[in-house]
Amino acid sequence: MKDQAENLRIRVLQSSAQKHAKTLAVVSGKGGVGKSNFSLNFSILLSKKGKRVLLFDMDIGMGNINILLGNITQRTIVDFFQKEVSIQEVITKVSDNMSIICGGTGLSTFFTMSETDFERFVNEFSKIQNEYDYIIFDLGAGISKESSDFLKCVDEIVTITTPEPTSIMDAYSMIKYLHFLNEQLPVYIVCNRVQRNNQGRDTIIRLQNTVNRFLEKEIISLGSLPDSRVVLKAVTAQTPFTILNPKADISAALDQLTTSYLSNSFNEEKPVTKKSFLDKLQNFFIGR
Ligand SMILES: Nc1ncnc2c1ncn2[C@@H]1O[C@H](COP(=O)(O)OP(=O)(O)OP(=O)(O)O)[C@@H](O)[C@H]1O
Numbered sequence: 404m405k406d407q408a409e410n411l412r413i414r415v416l417q418s419s420a421q422k423h424a425k426t427l428a429v430v431s432g433k434g435g436v437g438k439s440n441f442s443l444n445f446s447i448l449l450s451k452k453g454k455r456v457l458l459f460d461m462d463i464g465m466g467n468i469n470i471l472l473g474n475i476t477q478r479t480i481v482d483f484f485q486k487e488v489s490i491q492e493v494i495t496k497v498s499d500n501m502s503i504i505c506g507g508t509g510l511s512t513f514f515t516m517s518e519t520d521f522e523r524f525v526n527e528f529s530k531i532q533n534e535y536d537y538i539i540f541d542l543g544a545g546i547s548k549e550s551s552d553f554l555k556c557v558d559e560i561v562t563i564t565t566p567e568p569t570s571i572m573d574a575y576s577m578i579k580y581l582h583f584l585n586e587q588l589p590v591y592i593v594c595n596r597v598q599r600n601n602q603g604r605d606t607i608i609r610l611q612n613t614v615n616r617f618l619e620k621e622i623i624s625l626g627s628l629p630d631s632r633v634v635l636k637a638v639t640a641q642t643p644f645t646i647l648n649p650k651a652d653i654s655a656a657l658d659q660l661t662t663s664y665l666s667n668s669f670n671e672e673k674p675v676t677k678k679s680f681l682d683k684l685q686n687f688f689i690g691r
């Protein structure tokens with residue numbers, strides 16, 4: 404175990420000396436609020452703006468990024484663990500700047516892997532993390548002990564809510580849980596499925612005020628996305644909405660949101676000295 408940990412530390416130190424991708428987890432308290440559609444289309448727009456993006460579907464068992472893209476690949480992260488193929492072999496290129504890792508089925512969860520699998524994952528991941536500007540993790544709804552260890556390690560969190568009171572309440576519980584895990588973790592908020600003017604802004608302000616009052620934490624608004632029939636059409640056509648209808652209201656709103664995300668002060672280039680996602684992940688591995 405000591406040798407294993409030492410090897411891992413060396414590997415992570417080597418990779419930390421280089422510029423690494425910014426890691427971002429897309430989460431929600433309540434299910435079905437639009438995380439996967441957001442993650443996919445946000446990744447597409449980031450890549451169209453010249454960023455190199457890897458979208459990692461972590462909702463294993465229920466993963467649907469591949470379905471939303473029209474089942475473009477057979478490769479999944481499950482092959483990485485069960486067939487022991489390299490990480491490169493489970494990455495599918497979607498366009499010049501964008502690649503995906505699909506969730507697949509056959510593993511109950513990504514987060515309860517053995518120590519050997521975990522070491523292999525960190526080793527392999529360190530080889531690819533410099534090839535991207537952003538690595539976006541699309542997670543399932545809610546949080547577990549295992550996924551919370553993982554969430555502590557990412558650079559930023561994007562929480563998706565809708566204007567429904569139940570969704571807002573669950574988003575608050577999620578943010579509270581994340582805050583107790585790591586107070587420093589930057590949390591962005593997106594309000595999806597907005598039906599009227601100011602509904603998104605009002606929802607976000609209410610959530611910001613509550614978080615500020617009870618947790619003394621600032622959460623950053625990324626903006627709102629409208630409730631749109633284009634989403635259902637896109638899901639049915641298995642084509643991302645920003646590609647099916649780039650001029651639709653929701654595509655334009657997400658484009659604006661992506662531009663504002665890229666210009667946010669939190670989003671400045673990460674100094675090389677700052678602890679990387681893998682630095683933090685290996686601490687959990689060693690500490691488990
Ligand atoms: N902006 C929107 N307008 C209209 N419908 C939407 C919108 N966003 C999501 N939906 C609907 O909600 C469904 C679920 O979306 P999605 O799969 O992205 O949610 P999710 O949060 O990833 O779900 P899960 O928690 O199961 O992973 C979509 O298939 C679509 O029908």
Ligand SMILES: [Mg+2]
Pocket residue numbers: 438439440462467541542543
């Ligand atoms: Mg999903």
